[in-house]
Amino acid sequence: MHIRLQTRFSRIYRLTYTKVGEERNRIGGFKYQHEVGCSSLSGTGKICDHITRSSLQAVMAEPALAKNHKEKRVFRFSDYDCIGFDLDNTLCRYKLTQMVKLEYEVLAEYLVTQKGYNAEYLLKPLETDIDFLQKGLVFDFHKGNILQLGSDGYIRKGSHGTRFMTDAEIEGIYGPDRKWSVSVAFCQNLLEAWNGPMSEKIRTLSDYFDMPAALAFGRIVDSLDVKEGNKLEFYNVWPDVLDGLIYMFKRENFHLDTGGYFSALKRNPEKFVNKCSNNVINWLKQIKHSKVVFLLTGSHVDFASFTATNSLGANWRDLFDIVVCYARKPGFFTGAKPFLKLDGLTETDPIGSEDLEFGNIYSQGNWQDLYQFLAKKTGLQHPKCLYVGDNLIQDVYAPSEYTKCDTVAVIEELGAEGMCGDDTYFHSDASIIVSECWGSYFGGKEEQRDGSSLWGIITKKYSKICVPDLDVLANLPLTNEFHMFSQREDDSDLLGYYPGCPKSLKQT
Template identity: 45%
Template structure:
């Protein structure tokens, strides 16, 4: 069934070791058996020691779920490997993780909502409504330098890889003139030294990170307004402003659009649009993923959901994507968690009734919280204690895993904060616009691929976010479906030291070589 490019000495060694034969079956779904997680790791180590690359190709089925390849350019011992049965407690983010959005519709909607707020409420010129959204300008993870009117893309050492003033691309010389020879903005560098501590601190008055699809249209709007101000100054024969003061207004438009109270009171154009046409913006979660969630719980694992959405909005989106009984998929659901602070704070949990927080229902941080219950706010330590108790283990004994798409909130924070003791998996649909993923026929390439900014993972050099993936994530996958395997003993082995599965982004792979 499989053609293996393996030299004869390796093949001879391989045939003599039955555990390693089983390991190959674990990699090859056609021959998969139930295996202990270490089996596959032994298999990896064998081929690493022989210094030969291995390529396994299923000639009868070359679909994305049946394709595996391994290279040992760095030694298999350095590759990231992962198995769900290594964990007792498994958690998920909701948006862009267990449920996905139609980005071709969602991004334009967000852009419309933000600029209408600026025109209708902040009284910006109506000409702003005539601007067009250029999705080439959008990319997750960009940074706004509010006072200078610049949009920045950062490298792994927070150096500026690419930058614009408004929508105008800055030259190398202009970047150095503004930010110095090291091409670093001190505010951003300080922020990223401790993302969690600085998350809601004073630096955010000058600085804005756009970490997910809910924020990215703000970069386009911000840049277009800068262009307006510069053009206006030029028309009047004036110099452009020394300091731009529009960021607070753009920030206010974001806060209004996604303010949790505005789902129920009808004051957000964004929430109103989703409620009117959920089928236009929200995708149904696959039956494969839903069954897998049930398998996780049936296997004896504790399964939880932590989302930043308020309970009413979370219930609306999850009911559409996961089904009306979505809460039964989890042992615990936490809404309005306010990540990443959730992982460090001692905020009390609030009880929920009729899709709203119950005033005065705070649960002491010393008390136990109940399972099979939806809470609001809260903290990680209490949740972990409750889930550990269900498993008849102490909190220090349980191994925990969390999966999400926001690399600051869902990958960096849980892993970097050692007291949390959580491993993480990052999800990035940006993998699907890479050249080596074209066979996946990704439907949102037209809005997620940016020739202007380059690859999300590497623009001449690895990006800051690719460094977060490498350092903090066990794996990075394009979709939750990629790893939703009913065989919980399956070992997922990346063939790269950064942990991308099933393949690393081609742009990053080329740069490393």
């Protein structure tokens, strides 16, 4: 788990970047310093104005031999020397109906009791508006609007509070082209809105941990409009919702048994955590037999150990050569924060790549040091690396855009919404992650324009393949050949979805 949060009165992170020396430019990065206000969670900070996306990519460039830009359109796990996995919602899958309900209830209770918002709105059962939930929605904080974006910042759909806006209303607010300057800039560089000045205007709900915040935010806006008898000129709701997320997810809560969320999971893990199948566990063992396998998670070591034990089993550490917790993605892939040793649950001394060892667990760190460690252990100057994860910003966009680590996207909506050519796939929590009112997470062919959502485009552009879960891969040999995404605009660009493309993208 790695939730990006910002304190109400000050940013969690204040980032200072300096160019990394030539020796480190081989694998890229910026040095930066974090000053932590709420050390448990990923924060937002203002990136120096002179640092541009192009300059970042220039500094982080690797030798051409590290990645051939004319790659074949075939993907094989066997082609990689090192394979890494995210934990939450990748290896460890949650019972999402129960988990999202818990998250909403804890958040709503906090907003009523600690922030004084209207219980009549917030404490309504989640089920009343369950179809309003969707991963990947974007907040326009100040207008009280919730948006679904296309790839270029185009507003595909939008609501004010929980009331969906008409096309005329969207165009009246954002212009006839339905583009908000902030959403356009966000789509051009997803990390600018993660850490930069845009983070004060826009926020995306990128995974199942913060997905319920959309309904809480929307219901508060509804209540304020009714109270005032009209729309407000300016909404200042988000700082309070953010405080509620911090209250739930700050990393000290697991150890202290506070905040409502972690304590509920600890009391009854079977209610919230799915057991990983034997097929996937055996698949990991098979990979480890011939590859270096690493676990890279945003969760603090105590929560990561808890979820890994309950999903992968008591011997979960044997599945990985090295484990990195509290990785603070996406910054892990763009910065140079040192790895920290662990004394039990306590972070201790910083450690360089030359002192990392197989069999250990570390905290924080950065990709460039991990890559140097992997190069040393494999004996290869440029080992070919792959990372498998669910969060399209943290796990797919960041490593693919800012390093030469390839990615596989694990998106549960692919199975829950339905795949072409596979009517047998069943997702037990489809009702909470599939939304009729927002439409497909991936977009749809039936609409004007190309119909793709921002997340559909990110998936195709930055991952090699996309799967609904790891079980669909586990019975296949590592040499199995998958069609990769092609970057073409015709239907061949859908071949990277496995075992089938989203039904919404094949509709006419």
